[in-house]
Amino acid sequence: MRLTETAYAKINLALHVRRRREDGYHELETLFAFVDAGDTLSARTSEKDELKVVGEFATEIADPFGNLVSKALGKLPRPDGLSITLEKVLPVAAGLGGGSADAGAVFRMVRDAYGLPDDWRERAAALGADVPACVESVTCIGRGTGTELEPMESDLAGTPVLLVNPRVALPTGPVFKAWDGVDRGPLPEGSPSLIAREGRNDLEAPAISLCPAIAEVLAALRETEADLVRMSGSGATCFALYRSADAMRAAAEKLASGHPDWWQLQGKLR
Template identity: 70%
Template sequence: MREIAYAKINLALHVRSRREDGYHELETLFAFVDAGDVLTARVADTDKLQQHGEFADQLGTPFGNLVTKALGVLPRSRGLDIQLEKSLPVAAGLGGGSADAGAVFRIVRESFGLPDDWRTRAAKLGADVPACVESRTCIGRGTGTELEKLAGDSLAGVHVLLVNPRVALTTGPVFAAWDGKDRGRLPTGSAREIASAGRNDLAEPAIELCPVIAEVLGALEGTAPLLTRMSGSGATCFALFESADECTAATETIAARHGEWWQMTGTLR
């Protein structure tokens, strides 16, 4: 069995308030790129995980990985031996660990079926995990776990360039640096309309903590995309393009000027 852990991006992310439990009320437009980490699994007597790839050494021990945690919350008659090819940077605003967990849920669903309360189990692993299980464009509310489908999505197939300056930026400090100001609700309409009129309220605090993000955004804006924005709490930024040629040209431009930055391309699912 082979599953791609699709990279998550936030086409818009509106932070509305701080909650008493330490979390934040937010409204976000989730979207997913048809590229990411790759999980290969086979049925085994016991659960096993081996980690490979460019960013595998940043994951620590397999026991703390969200793949292992996802396996631990899903009842099955047999174990799964999983190979994780880690191609997404860690602490990058792409939901990498959540995407990996989402891929595990899909593998288990295909092989054994999921329990009726799988959404609750997914949410306990992380706010992005429920959205990552289906990995389709949707709206997230609350902490991001209350999902709403979008009708007539107009962004599927749009080309995406992801760029990360190879700087890890953990979520907690970015949310802590948010100024607490409610700048308004998520717009309504199609995915394209919401993305165009939306914003990322974490961009400013993330740039304060990691100034190179502004440089990444500026470089992407210079490639004349449909839209460029920081994803999640950073530091990855993305640009959207109508054509593959435009996306390829932007990729080559960024690589020539900033060869040290990480890049990945794909299309929205």
Template identity: 70%
Template structure:
């Protein structure tokens, strides 16, 4: 049996630049990954199958057309794989959940086959802009639409992180349409810590205009005194970074006590 975690993706910084000729926006983002997320298992089978379970399984409208099934179809592998996806991450949440699931499938097939095809990054990019970064699930810089990856010194590995989502899905498309179109400049240079602390998320205001409770989540996180609190991706999930497990646990308990309906996940940056 093969097992993988689809590590939750967060954008420690997300700078939206000029619009490209293809209609997409040029992006500069700092990807980071939490050491928890969806869980996938796979067994040998006569053909590829997918079963989705877990708290957020109902958020996947078409399990046979979802990105996990597409990932199975895009990579050569001997025989079939019966995959079970335990959907623990909320859908349309800024955590790259589907992309993380696809990345986990790539790693499972790598386990089974011994290696990935030489063109795995191109195959991953065809599934979604976040998928190439999610295959390795290590901190990196993403440019272009997010598929052009660059390594970065990760001096935040092991940092405690708390994820909070108000349980309101926020599709990416409307957030980009609500963005004010102002190019506020390039992402700063430096290590992961430097980019995170000196960067920004240009989609925060646009996402809050669509889902105002995001502002409440950020306020709640900042009240717990993390050294950084920010929205991830296009929302609605926000994160806080803490210097100790005790501080993070206190923050999680305080937010849960005041907002018991909100979803939380805690862990460490990989």
């Protein structure tokens, strides 16, 4: 048996940090969306679980056994082992939920081949706050630490999106630590396009304080014909939404010419 899955890149169209909880985590309200591109996982049955990592960012995964793919395999009972090759094209520590997306793809592989246990959501949440959303990879509101999910019909499906990262890894912990603690209010209510337009990312300012290159990326994207420009998650990846694929491609070419060292990915919202 051979299986193939795309680990769809996650973006936060809006991310509101409400408060710090007693357990040390932060109370969040976010609008998750997913791009129709990302890492690729291919698997075949084997006597034991195995993981091989290839691709542009393979070397940034120092410990394959600590990788979320390996941890996801360990969470899911099944009769066979799976030998997985992960093609890592999403940058690491980039606000795209790359590891969570990889884990979500493993859950979908196991679901399609063997079925998932009834408590799969709890098993996914134990791997990370973004993992449950990444299993389904559909537009949804996330609350709590991001694990309380409310799927939404998206009026943004098919929207061209450009992801840009200055090739600076930015771990989540320091960004949350740099947040000023001010509750700036809840997510707007309405359609995904309205929430995205009227929402914000409360981690943008603290992320820029740690990684000034994010401000350069945002400024460059705002000089294109983008309808919306924002940082995703805790950074450092930023995204821009466009009305047409041609406008998105023109922006990608402009940025590639002016900043050939920046990573970028073109796609559409799912």
